[in-house]
Amino acid sequence: MPDAPEIGDTGPxxxxxxxxxxxxxxxPVTGENATAIEAxxxxxxxxxxxxxxHARAEFDQANERLKQRTGRDLIVATLIGVAIGVIVVAxxxxxKWLFVLFAATAMVLGVLxxxxxxxxxxxxxxxxxxxxxxxxxxxxxxxxxxxxHWIALLxxxxxxxxxxxxxxxxxxxxxxxIEVIGDVLVASFVQLYVPxxxxxxxxxxAQPRGEWWVLAFLxxxxxxxxxxxxxxxxxxxxxRHPMAPRISPKKTWEGFAGACAxxxxxxxxxxxxxxxxxxxxxxxxxxVVLATATVGDLGESMVKRDLxxxxxxxxxxxxxxxxxxxxxxxxxxxxxxxxxxxxxPLGVS
Numbered sequence: 264m265p266d267a268p269e270i271g272d273t274g275p276x277x278x279x280x281x282x283x284x285x286x287x288x289x290x291p292v293t294g295e296n297a298t299a300i301e302a303x304x305x306x307x308x309x310x311x312x313x314x315x316x317h318a319r320a321e322f323d324q325a326n327e328r329l330k331q332r333t334g335r336d337l338i339v340a341t342l343i344g345v346a347i348g349v350i351v352v353a354x355x356x357x358x359k360w361l362f363v364l365f366a367a368t369a370m371v372l373g374v375l376x377x378x379x380x381x382x383x384x385x386x387x388x389x390x391x392x393x394x395x396x397x398x399x400x401x402x403x404x405x406x407x408x409x410x411x412h413w414i415a416l417l418x419x420x421x422x423x424x425x426x427x428x429x430x431x432x433x434x435x436x437x438x439x440x441i442e443v444i445g446d447v448l449v450a451s452f453v454q455l456y457v458p459x460x461x462x463x464x465x466x467x468x469a470q471p472r473g474e475w476w477v478l479a480f481l482x483x484x485x486x487x488x489x490x491x492x493x494x495x496x497x498x499x500x501x502x503r504h505p506m507a508p509r510i511s512p513k514k515t516w517e518g519f520a521g522a523c524a525x526x527x528x529x530x531x532x533x534x535x536x537x538x539x540x541x542x543x544x545x546x547x548x549x550x551v552v553l554a555t556a557t558v559g560d561l562g563e564s565m566v567k568r569d570l571x572x573x574x575x576x577x578x579x580x581x582x583x584x585x586x587x588x589x590x591x592x593x594x595x596x597x598x599x600x601x602x603x604x605x606x607x608p609l610g611v612s
Contacts, residue, residue, distance in 0.1 A: 344485075351481065355474045362468060362477070363405050366461050370397050372585040373457040376575040381453070384570045387438075387446045388453060392426040397458030404462040405469050412466060416459055423450040457586070460593035467600045472538075476607070479533045480599035483552040484592050486529040487522040494521020511564040519557065526553040544606045548599075555598040556591035563590035 354361035374397060378388040396419035403415040427450045431443050467473045495518025504516040530549020531542045538545070563586060567573065575584030 348485075352478065355468075355478050359468055359474055360405075362474070363401060363465055366465055367398065367401055369585055369589060370401060370458050370461045373461075373589055374453065376584045376586050377453055377457060380567075380570050380572055380575055381449055383572075386449050387427065387431070388449060389423065389426050389430060392423050393450070393453055393458070396422055396454060397461075400454075400458045400462040401465050405465040408469070409466055412462065419454050419458070420451050423454050426450075456593070457589075460596055461589075463600050464596040467596065467603055470603060470607075472607070473603070475537050476599055476603050479537055479548070480552055480595050481592065482533060483526055483529055483549055484556045484595050487526040487553050487556050488591060490525025491518035491522035494518050494524075497521075507561055507564075510561055510568060514561070514564075522557070523550075523553060526550065526556075538606075539610045540606050541609060544609055548602055548606065551598045551602060552595045555594040559594035560591045562594075563587070 350365060351362065354365055371394060374393050375390065378390050378393065381388050399415050400412065400419055404412045407415075424447050427447055428443070431438065431446070464477055468477050470476070491514075495513075495515050498517040498521075505512055506514045506516055506519060526549040527546055528549075530545040530547075530552070532545070534540045534545025534548060535542050538548075567575065575586040
């Protein structure tokens with residue numbers, strides 16, 4: 264006969280029974296652990312949501328302070344600027360004529376903005392001839408060359424002047440002669456300011472390696488604007504040393520110093536790595552573009568002050584209007600074209 268089981272010894276059945284008993288004892292403990300884990304996860308999610316809401320509130324407050332100090336929504340302005348930059352760079356590098364289409368779109372929006380602002384101020388501006396002659400200038404500059412372009416400019420100015428005088432004769436509204444003369448001068452100024460200056464960029468684009476010079480002066484204008492923004496925000500709080508308080512109270516000499524440093528550094532780097540000219544030529548390029556960009560920025564601010572408006576429009580959130588972004592770029596196109604003829608022969612082969 265088999266020996267009787269000793270105390271503490273378990274047979275197969277007893278082992279299975281013991282496992283079932285232990286499983287039964289562990290089941291409620293496992294449920295309690297699951298409940299505790301769920302509670303812990305809910306607490307963690309609540310804490311995360313609270314932290315995110317707090318961080319978002321702090322970010323909104325900081326962004327609002329920036330908007331009050333700079334007059335623009337930094338996040339929206341950056342996103343729109345990056346999107347426009349991608350389109351411009353892609354068009355210049357891959358298909359040059361696409362940049363002409365982009366320039367034409369900017370010209371149309373700029374003319375519409377400027378014309379509407381002038382009309383609100385009491386001037387009579389004929390949009391149709393302004394746009395038609397603007398397209399003539401852009402196409403002649405890119406496809407026909409600079410000499411034909413100058414003839415096209417004379418034709419464009421003559422057409423907008425004759426159109427305005429003819430329209431005024433048929434209007435018969437008793438408008439004073441001095442106001443009619445003012446309308447004629449304004450018509451010429453619109454054509455010279457927006458379409459003509461834009462067309463100079465298309466002339467530069469049509470030159471050998473012109474796309475790189477167009478891209479370079481655009482980068483310089485953006486670098487100067489960014490340098491002025493960062494430096495003015497950091498060192499020029501409260502308009503410590505304003506440049507032109509009557510024209511643009513928010514522009515400071517601290518900001519101009521940042522713009523100068525950014526333009527010179529960017530000019531030297533672009534000269535060596537993009538334009539293939541000596542580094543000192545890049546310093547000249549950067550300094551001249553900085554000067555024209557600053558004059559253009561202040562000039563548009565003066566025009567807006569005379570018209571009694573803050574922005575030309577609100578078509579570009581965070582930036583204002585199209586002309587509010589082109590104010591420094593348009594006169595810089597003239598400088599870039601002139602410097603191309605002077606500095607491009609210095610290029611390293």
